[in-house]
Amino acid sequence: xxxxxxxxxxxxxxxxxxxxxxxxxxxxxxxxxxxxxxxxxxxxxxxxxxxxxxxxxxxxxxxxxxxxxxxxxxxxxxxxxxxxxxxxxxxxxxxxxxxxxxxxxxxxxxxxxxxxxxxxxxxxxxxxxxxxxxxxxxxxxxxxxxxxxxxxxxxxxxxxxxxxxxxxxxxxxxxxxxxxxxxxxxxxxxxxxxxxxxxxxxxxxxxxxxxxxxxxxxxxxxxxxxxxxxxxxxxxxxxxxxxxxxxxxxxxxxxxxxxxxxxxxxxxxxxxxxxxxxxxxxx
Amino acid sequence: xxxxxxxxxxxxxxxxxxxxxxxxxxxxxxxxxxxxxxxxxxxxxxxxxxxxxxxxxxxxxxxxxxxxxxxxxxxxxxxxxxxxxxxxxxxxxxxxxxxxxxxxxxxxxxxxxxxxxxxxxxxxxxxxxxxxxxxxxxxxxxxxxxxxxxxxxxxxxxxxxxxxxxxxxxxxxxxxxxxxxxxxxxxxxxxxxxxxxxxxxxxxxxxxxxxxxxxxxxxxxxxxxxxxxxxxxxxxxxxxxxxxxxxxxxxxxxxxxxxxxxxxxxxxxxxxxxxxxxxxxxxxxxxxxxxxx
Ligand SMILES: Nc1ncnc2c1ncn2[C@@H]1O[C@H](COP(=O)(O)OP(=O)(O)OP(=O)(O)O)[C@@H](O)[C@H]1O
Ligand SMILES: [Mg+2]
Numbered sequence: 001x002x003x004x005x006x007x008x009x010x011x012x013x014x015x016x017x018x019x020x021x022x023x024x025x026x027x028x029x030x031x032x033x034x035x036x037x038x039x040x041x042x043x044x045x046x047x048x049x050x051x052x053x054x055x056x057x058x059x060x061x062x063x064x065x066x067x068x069x070x071x072x073x074x075x076x077x078x079x080x081x082x083x084x085x086x087x088x089x090x091x092x093x094x095x096x097x098x099x100x101x102x103x104x105x106x107x108x109x110x111x112x113x114x115x116x117x118x119x120x121x122x123x124x125x126x127x128x129x130x131x132x133x134x135x136x137x138x139x140x141x142x143x144x145x146x147x148x149x150x151x152x153x154x155x156x157x158x159x160x161x162x163x164x165x166x167x168x169x170x171x172x173x174x175x176x177x178x179x180x181x182x183x184x185x186x187x188x189x190x191x192x193x194x195x196x197x198x199x200x201x202x203x204x205x206x207x208x209x210x211x212x213x214x215x216x217x218x219x220x221x222x223x224x225x226x227x228x229x230x231x232x233x234x235x236x237x238x239x240x241x242x243x244x245x246x247x248x249x250x251x252x253x254x255x256x257x258x259x260x261x262x263x264x265x266x267x268x269x270x271x272x273x274x275x276x277x278x279x280x281x282x283x
Numbered sequence: 284x285x286x287x288x289x290x291x292x293x294x295x296x297x298x299x300x301x302x303x304x305x306x307x308x309x310x311x312x313x314x315x316x317x318x319x320x321x322x323x324x325x326x327x328x329x330x331x332x333x334x335x336x337x338x339x340x341x342x343x344x345x346x347x348x349x350x351x352x353x354x355x356x357x358x359x360x361x362x363x364x365x366x367x368x369x370x371x372x373x374x375x376x377x378x379x380x381x382x383x384x385x386x387x388x389x390x391x392x393x394x395x396x397x398x399x400x401x402x403x404x405x406x407x408x409x410x411x412x413x414x415x416x417x418x419x420x421x422x423x424x425x426x427x428x429x430x431x432x433x434x435x436x437x438x439x440x441x442x443x444x445x446x447x448x449x450x451x452x453x454x455x456x457x458x459x460x461x462x463x464x465x466x467x468x469x470x471x472x473x474x475x476x477x478x479x480x481x482x483x484x485x486x487x488x489x490x491x492x493x494x495x496x497x498x499x500x501x502x503x504x505x506x507x508x509x510x511x512x513x514x515x516x517x518x519x520x521x522x523x524x525x526x527x528x529x530x531x532x533x534x535x536x537x538x539x540x541x542x543x544x545x546x547x548x549x550x551x552x553x554x555x556x557x558x559x560x561x562x563x564x565x566x567x568x569x570x571x572x573x574x575x576x
Contacts, residue, residue: 111342175384176394179449182337183398184371197388279388 016273019266026263030082037076038062041233045071050249066251068241077233078256084234085263087145088218092152093211099153100160101203107161108168109191119165122158130155131220138226145228148221152214160206167202171195201279208271212264219260235260287312287352288489289336289457294349296331296340296513305331305344306513313506315456316487318480320500320521322536323510329493330379332510333459336491338370354456371402375450377460377479381442381467385434392430395449403453417448421478440471444478451482458483461493476503497536501525509533531556 029036039062048071051063059066065074107118134151141147171177172195180190215235221227222236235256242253289311296306306328313319321329334340336351338358351358354373358366378384385394392414399410418426421444434442443463450458460479464472480503483490492504500507500521507524509517509532517530528534531554 174386175378175380176386178334178337178339179376179378179384180398181339182370182374182376184367184402185398194386194389198386200388 013273013277015269016277019269019273022262022266023270026082026266027086029079030086033079033083037073037079038064039073039076041072041076041080042231043072047071050245050252052249053251053255065255066249068238068252069245069249072233074238074252074255077238078235078259081233081235081238081256082259084145084228084232085215085218085260088148088152089211089214089267092149092156092214092217093207095149095153096156096210096214097160097203097207100157101164101199101206103157104161104164105168105191105195105199108165109172109195110187111169111172115165118161122161125158131217134217134221135224135226138221143226143228148218148227151221152217155217156210156213159210160203163202163206164199167199168195171198201275205271205275208274209268212267215260215264215267286314288315288317288354289313289491290350290352291332291336292350292352294332294335294351295347296328296335296344297347299343299345302347304347304513306335308349309510309513309515311491311508311515311518313457313489313491315489317506318483318490318492318504320504320507321491321493321510322495322497322500322507324495327510328513329495329510330461331513333376333461333491333493336457337374337376337459338366371398372453373455374457374459375453375455377443377446377450377458377463379462379465381439381446384446385442387434389433390430391432391434391437391445395430395445395452398449399453413452414448417452418445420451420482421445421448423448439467440475443467443471443475447475447478447482451486451488454486455488457489457491459491459493462495464496464499465494479503509536 045067048060048063048067049069051067051071052059053066053074054061054064056066063073063075065078067073068077103118107115134155137151137154138147141150168191177190177194180194185193218227218234219236219239222234223240225240227236228234238256239253239260242249242251242256246253290313291309291311294306294309295304297304309328309332311319311321311332321332323329331340331344335346336353336358340346346359349359353369356369358370361369385391392411395414395417396405396407396410399405399413400407405413414430415426418429423429423441423444429437429441429445437445443466447463450460463479464475467475476499479490479492482488483503490503492500494500504521507517507519507521508515509530511532517524517528517533519529524533525537528537535554
């Protein structure tokens with residue numbers, strides 16, 4: 001029993017380290033992209049189009065992961081693409097979290113009419129198919145980084161709201177809340193000082209999950225050509241472009257896809273790992 | 284009886300939605316420094332009375348009639364802010380479940396002292412000293428370490444001791460203990476009861492003791508009220524109650540207390556006439572409706 005617990009704990013530790021490590025590397029890459037990219041990610045060279053990655057016959061030195069159909073270096077574009085990916089992840093994730101969690105706390109803790117209004121709103125909101133909703137939204141407000149972020153927030157705040165509301169509601173029924181109330185604490189004070197610390201682990205796990213999802217949404221929007229202006233490299237854009245030449249040059253699609261997959265996975269695993277590690281109740 | 288410290292007069296609490304009463308014209312008196320036992324089966328409304336006094340009724344219910352007097356002041360007519368302050372300064376709660384009564388994500392020390400500092404304006408080191416003193420008084424070994432611990436690092440019995448210490452910390456005049464031992468091991472229950480009774484006597488606190496265990500009542504209370512389906516059906520002095528229960532339900536309740544020296548004794552069901560009496564009242568509105576039809 002003891003032994004088993006210890007093992008689980010170690011595994012959790014590794015998960016946290018691996019995912020955290022990948023995210024750190026990615027942040028470093030995003031910050032240093034212009035200096036560490038082997039080539040100019042925008043430079044086209046039709047004579048060097050669809051060069052394969054370095055281990056295959058016909059590869060040319062310097063183009064480690066090959067080139068796309070316009071002759072642009074895939075590795076450099078992936079490195080450059082991490083900037084937009086992380087920017088979207090952090091800004092959209094945080095904004096979504098702030099809005100959704102705030103409304104969820106209010107609905108779950110204060111209940112009453114505030115809860116009725118917010119919950120109805122969430123129900124109606126969630127009746128729209130999210131991706132379609134995002135595409136429509138970006139089509140209406142125009143493409144660009146800001147609209148992508150707005151679209152993600154608008155679609156995903158409900159996820160936070162629902163989960164945080166349920167959690168705040170459960171906590172609100174605990175006896176420690178009754179004791180605080182008897183002692184004369186104000187409702188708002190109880191929400192911040194008593195309830196919030198118990199909801200934070202859930203919020204953190206959701207937040208990192210959301211950062212991964214934000215990257216996916218950005219990818220989907222790129223895929224339907226509604227993302228950032230087309231010449232700035234994004235992973236979604238690369239995957240979309242790679243799709244057209246998958247039989248001639250699979251590497252244009254596969255490498256950004258792998259990076260995307262690892263990043264999204266790392267975000268969610270990092271959140272779960274943090275929760276397991278720092279939630280005093282689970283610890 | 285002395286002039287009561289806590290006096291509830293004809294308190295009626297109903298569901299907001301259906302107007303169905305959960306407490307029906309309940310009256311209680313508790314003299315200063317005395318212990319009043321409140322017994323009744325599950326769902327009778329015992330906790331509801333405590334919550335009504337402390338002003339923490341669930342949102343789905345409301346007080347529709349009655350008065351609650353605490354130390355010669357009527358609570359229900361006070362403005363909300365003033366009432367909260369008054370209750371916070373003079374009462375405390377020992378809750379049923381020591382698992383959820385301490386905030387799991389905060390250390391124990393601040394959970395005891397914060398209330399003294401923030402709400403009752405104590406100096407920080409005075410509050411700290413007071414918390415340590417009380418933890419000693421409830422026989423917690425190594426109180427300094429406990430103050431730095433999280434609730435999950437501490438056993439259930441210890442947690443209930445901490446809650447008791449915390450309840451007595453601010454020298455409240457009235458403590459409401461809502462089944463403070465039900466969630467505990469039988470062996471620990473007894474110690475906790477002794478502890479509460481002991482502290483109550485030493486600090487001369489008035490105690491409203493909610494339980495469904497008559498054995499417990501006979502040990503710690505001077506008076507007793509029996510609640511059935513939201514109604515007080517008997518209120519007596521403890522000795523009279525055990526010698527000569529007036530109400531048939533009380534007799535049934537007494538007879539239903541397991542006698543460990545007589546394993547052959549069977550349980551007595553709630554007498555028919557009691558059910559008939561109370562149901563006549565509960566179902567009266569519907570019966571009236573059926574007459575109309
Ligand atoms: N939040 C709530 N909303 C609506 N009704 C409630 C709520 N809490 C309790 N009730 C109802 O109020 C009545 C009295 O409940 P109460 O909790 O006071 O019973 P109790 O005597 O304390 O029982 P127990 O011994 O199980 O604690 C019950 O019929 C219950 O269904
Ligand atoms: Mg109860």
